[in-house]
Amino acid sequence: MNTAPARSWTRYLRMLAVFYRTSIQADMEYRVDFFARVIASLLGLLTTVGSLAIAYGYTDNLKGWTFAQAMVLLAVYYLMDGLIEMFVGPNMRQITSQVREGTLDFILLKPVNAQFMASFRLLNIWRAANALVGLGLSVYTISRLSVTMGWAQAIAFALTLLAGMAIVYAFWLVLVTLTFWFVRVDNIEQIVWQAFETGRYPVEIYPGWLRGTLTYLIPVVFIITVPATALAGRLSGPMLAASLIVAALLVALASAFWRFGLRSYTGASA
Amino acid sequence: MRYWLEVYRINLRVAWAMLMQYRFAVLIWAVWGFVGPLVSLAVWSAAAQARGSDVAAGAQTFSRGDFAAYFLVYMIFSHLTMSWDAFEFAYRVRTGSLSPQLLRPIHPIHADASYNIGFKVITSIVLLPVWVVLFLVLHPAMPAPGIHLALSVPALVLAAVTRYVWQYALATIAFWTTRVDAINQFYFVLDSFLAGRIAPIALMPGAIAVIARFTPFWYMGAFPVELALGRLSIDRALSGMALQAVWLIIGVIVFRLIWASGVKQYSAVGA
Amino acid sequence: MNSTLPSLAAHETRADHASAIVHIHALSKTYRVHERPAGLGASLVSLVRRTFKEVRAVSDVTFDIQPGEIVGFLGPNGAGKTTTLKMLAGLLHPTSGDATVMGFSPWRRETDYLRSISLVMGNRNQLNWDIPAMDSFLVNQVIYQIPKREFRETLDELVELLDLGDLLTKPVRGLSLGERMKCELAAALLHRPKVLFLDEPTLGVDVTMQGRIRRFVGDYNRRTGATVLLTSHYMADVTALCKRVVVIHRGRLLYDGDLEALADRIMPFKVIRLDVQEQAAAERLALYGEAVEVTGLKASLRVPRADTPAIVGRILAEVPVLDLTVEDPPIEDVIDLLFNATDSDGSAQS
Numbered sequence: 001m002n003t004a005p006a007r008s009w010t011r012y013l014r015m016l017a018v019f020y021r022t023s024i025q026a027d028m029e030y031r032v033d034f035f036a037r038v039i040a041s042l043l044g045l046l047t048t049v050g051s052l053a054i055a056y057g058y059t060d061n062l063k064g065w066t067f068a069q070a071m072v073l074l075a076v077y078y079l080m081d082g083l084i085e086m087f088v089g090p091n092m093r094q095i096t097s098q099v100r101e102g103t104l105d106f107i108l109l110k111p112v113n114a115q116f117m118a119s120f121r122l123l124n125i126w127r128a129a130n131a132l133v134g135l136g137l138s139v140y141t142i143s144r145l146s147v148t149m150g151w152a153q154a155i156a157f158a159l160t161l162l163a164g165m166a167i168v169y170a171f172w173l174v175l176v177t178l179t180f181w182f183v184r185v186d187n188i189e190q191i192v193w194q195a196f197e198t199g200r201y202p203v204e205i206y207p208g209w210l211r212g213t214l215t216y217l218i219p220v221v222f223i224i225t226v227p228a229t230a231l232a233g234r235l236s237g238p239m240l241a242a243s244l245i246v247a248a249l250l251v252a253l254a255s256a257f258w259r260f261g262l263r264s265y266t267g268a269s270a
Numbered sequence: 271m272r273y274w275l276e277v278y279r280i281n282l283r284v285a286w287a288m289l290m291q292y293r294f295a296v297l298i299w300a301v302w303g304f305v306g307p308l309v310s311l312a313v314w315s316a317a318a319q320a321r322g323s324d325v326a327a328g329a330q331t332f333s334r335g336d337f338a339a340y341f342l343v344y345m346i347f348s349h350l351t352m353s354w355d356a357f358e359f360a361y362r363v364r365t366g367s368l369s370p371q372l373l374r375p376i377h378p379i380h381a382d383a384s385y386n387i388g389f390k391v392i393t394s395i396v397l398l399p400v401w402v403v404l405f406l407v408l409h410p411a412m413p414a415p416g417i418h419l420a421l422s423v424p425a426l427v428l429a430a431v432t433r434y435v436w437q438y439a440l441a442t443i444a445f446w447t448t449r450v451d452a453i454n455q456f457y458f459v460l461d462s463f464l465a466g467r468i469a470p471i472a473l474m475p476g477a478i479a480v481i482a483r484f485t486p487f488w489y490m491g492a493f494p495v496e497l498a499l500g501r502l503s504i505d506r507a508l509s510g511m512a513l514q515a516v517w518l519i520i521g522v523i524v525f526r527l528i529w530a531s532g533v534k535q536y537s538a539v540g541a
Numbered sequence: 542m543n544s545t546l547p548s549l550a551a552h553e554t555r556a557d558h559a560s561a562i563v564h565i566h567a568l569s570k571t572y573r574v575h576e577r578p579a580g581l582g583a584s585l586v587s588l589v590r591r592t593f594k595e596v597r598a599v600s601d602v603t604f605d606i607q608p609g610e611i612v613g614f615l616g617p618n619g620a621g622k623t624t625t626l627k628m629l630a631g632l633l634h635p636t637s638g639d640a641t642v643m644g645f646s647p648w649r650r651e652t653d654y655l656r657s658i659s660l661v662m663g664n665r666n667q668l669n670w671d672i673p674a675m676d677s678f679l680v681n682q683v684i685y686q687i688p689k690r691e692f693r694e695t696l697d698e699l700v701e702l703l704d705l706g707d708l709l710t711k712p713v714r715g716l717s718l719g720e721r722m723k724c725e726l727a728a729a730l731l732h733r734p735k736v737l738f739l740d741e742p743t744l745g746v747d748v749t750m751q752g753r754i755r756r757f758v759g760d761y762n763r764r765t766g767a768t769v770l771l772t773s774h775y776m777a778d779v780t781a782l783c784k785r786v787v788v789i790h791r792g793r794l795l796y797d798g799d800l801e802a803l804a805d806r807i808m809p810f811k812v813i814r815l816d817v818q819e820q821a822a823a824e825r826l827a828l829y830g831e832a833v834e835v836t837g838l839k840a841s842l843r844v845p846r847a848d849t850p851a852i853v854g855r856i857l858a859e860v861p862v863l864d865l866t867v868e869d870p871p872i873e874d875v876i877d878l879l880f881n882a883t884d885s886d887g888s889a890q891s
Contacts, residue, residue, distance in 0.1 A: 027671075105665070191298060266648065
């Protein structure tokens with residue numbers, strides 16, 4: 001190289017920009033998807049809101065949650081779902097299929113951190129549809145709770161959303177890394193969704209053992225409940241800190257596991 | 271007849287071998303099916319608890335134990351009647367892997383149906399213990415087994431076949447458009463509300479509860495469940511099965527019509 | 542080695558060991574493969590008690606490559622070629638042994654190393670299916686930190702050499718297999734790798750395109766002085782590009798040296814092709830050598846290399862011949878014979 005390599009963080013930012021630009025370009029080939037997505041998203045919303053509304057038809061309070069409050073949770077669930085499908089999902093699925101087809105090698109051949117490249121190579125722009133529906137619903141439901149949004153609240157909400165995404169990413173990365181050993185578990189992502197799915201209702205409605213699992217083992221609470229609480233302006237400082245620490249910890253653990261998996265994939269640990 | 275038995279026997283063997291290869295993936299799919307009903311159960315238990323009394327609508331009442339029974343039976347029946355061909359089929363059309371199947375002198379639905387049966391057999395082996403554990407944990411209020419339970423078996427078989435045919439007909443839409451996401455989602459919405467997936471039909475707001483019992487969805491979903499739980503009279507059970515048969519026949523006719531013009535469309539595009 | 546293959550294992554004394562760009566010493570790779578029994582009962586048991594089988598993919602392989610060389614890497618399917626290439630490209634750790642390329646240990650995958658090599662796999666694609674190749678190239682530009690001017694120059698050169706023309710602006714999905722391979726090659730060469738590993742680069746493309754890719758690899762090697770290690774099932778690729786070949790079989794090195802010398806050693810024959818005037822004459826030809834093929838009035842004979850002139854003289858004198866040519870045996874046959882001989886031989890060894 002005849003020019004000095006750029007400072008590494010600017011270099012990674014430039015890479016991210018070009019990754020996302022090419023992804024969006026590729027998605028433009030499937031423009032019809034956007035409308036199909038919006039329709040599918042609204043229909044899915046109809047089902048969940050409907051089932052919640054029907055249950056609330058028989059009571060005005062589920063374990064301390066009013067209908068309006070539960071709706072905030074649901075809105076954040078949709079927003080999170082959209083964000084994950086937009087940023088995390090396509091990359092994680094790509095890794096699984098690359099392991100199966102042997103094209104992960106091309107990522108390992110590049111003079112770039114493999115985890116970075118594998119985790120940020122793609123962006124599904126049409127899934128923004130779900131995120132937008134979720135965002136719109138969030139704003140609407142929170143306004144019905146007559147909560148006014150301040151800057152601190154907005155920042156806390158954004159931070160907890162990011163932390164939630166990071167937690168899902170960490171879990172998914174661990175599962176994807178498992179496919180280095182067990183190639184035939186290509187629908188392993190369903191485990192993520194199974195846990196995630198439970199998060200659209202208040203965690204209090206579940207029996208004690210499941211509530212414990214969802215809080216501590218798979219911290220679904222941090223993925224949806226905490227951001228929803230932040231949105232409602234009821235999040236305490238320690239809880240915000242806890243959410244960020246848990247996210248950082250899980251991402252660090254997942255990265256370590258990924259490196260371990262990669263070592264095995266290349267036969268270094270054998 | 272012997273030909274068909276032989277066809278299904280050999281297809282089942284192939285399906286078995288394939289499923290064994292992907293046994294973990296298969297298990298994940300199977301367990302996935304339990305999550306939805308469990309979440310619904312949690313919502314309704316909470317509702318029953320919040321009221322401090324049974325949830326009642328018209329002549330039907332549901333205690334927490336009744337909800338547990340309903341969703342426990344629903345999850346196992348739903349597993350036995352499920353089909354995923356709509357997703358699979360669109361994939362095949364898109365990738366062109368349908369073409370070799372069309373060249374065979376036998377309709378692809380038979381290989382798929384065998385695979386579907388194989389999937390249910392293999393997963394049931396593992397799901398049954400899971401289900402038993404849930405049964406013990408959730409304390410369902412199960413009625414004593416009797417004529418209703420016996421009648422629910424043929425009703426379940428009819429439901430499974432009817433759902434399979436209707437889903438396959440839906441899948442065939444992929445001949446015209448491979449983006450079937452929205453269509454599937456629409457089907458899922460109808461199925462959720464009308465088949466009693468998110469709540470027993472009796473608890474649905476008035477209009478839906480009335481309409482649902484005239485749609486095929488209820489017959490492919492909650493009908494055998496309510497029958498097994500003794501919530502339907504014998505008369506209603508028998509007339510219900512007759513209606514199941516009607517929906518099945520309609521499904522077969524619709525399917526054949528769509529399929530014929532779909533294949534024509536597919537070959538015209540030259541995929 | 543037995544008497545059929547004398548002195549094959551002996552390496553040629555090649556140019557100075559110290560000047561080599563690729564050193565491979567006693568490189569070995571053993572895979573642990575989980576044995577998956579058939580049937581429900583057995584497969585349930587195997588969940589608990591897993592049985593493993595060791596597969597030696599590459600075993601004690603040693604050779605060097607000089608800067609600027611194009612070396613053909615030959616062997617039947619499953620011989621260990623791809624495993625070796627993957628170790629050299631840093632994708633696999635060896636079980637034992639060592640290799641250095643340009644002074645780097647490949648499997649440490651240092652950034653500077655990865656920036657100066659490329660691995661092209663004929664059966665796999667790195668280009669994004671949905672976007673034009675040009676956009677994937679731009680991604681590589683950022684990843685490899687190629688300065689704008691250098692990128693433009695290299696690209697122009699590649700476009701000219703590979704005749705890419707307007708292929709770069711079409712989505713890769715719409716390209717033919719051969720066109721796609723050309724774009725794959727270009728994508729792999731944008732950062733001007735000094736060492737190039739090519740694994741079956743002509744797989745599945747038509748004869749014209751094979752020739753084009755072959756010529757391109759030769760041109761690229763001449764222009765940039767890049768070192769190339771090439772595997773191919775098409776012997777034409779190897780004969781056109783490589784003076785030197787390394788042959789492995791069942792993970793072991795069988796031969797390392799001149800391609801032509803290999804033919805002399807394995808098949809000390811010439812092939813005489815004849816057109817004769819009458820059927821009876823064709824049948825008589827078996828008297829002069831081993832008849833490889835006799836169809837109607839055409840025949841081909843295999844004769845010992847040293848005796849060729851004498852035999853040709855006798856045939857011309859004694860048989861009514863319309864046309865006669867003397868050829869070296871086809872390289873495919875040479876390789877085939879080499880592997881077959883080792884198969885019967887190798888089974889006794891292991």
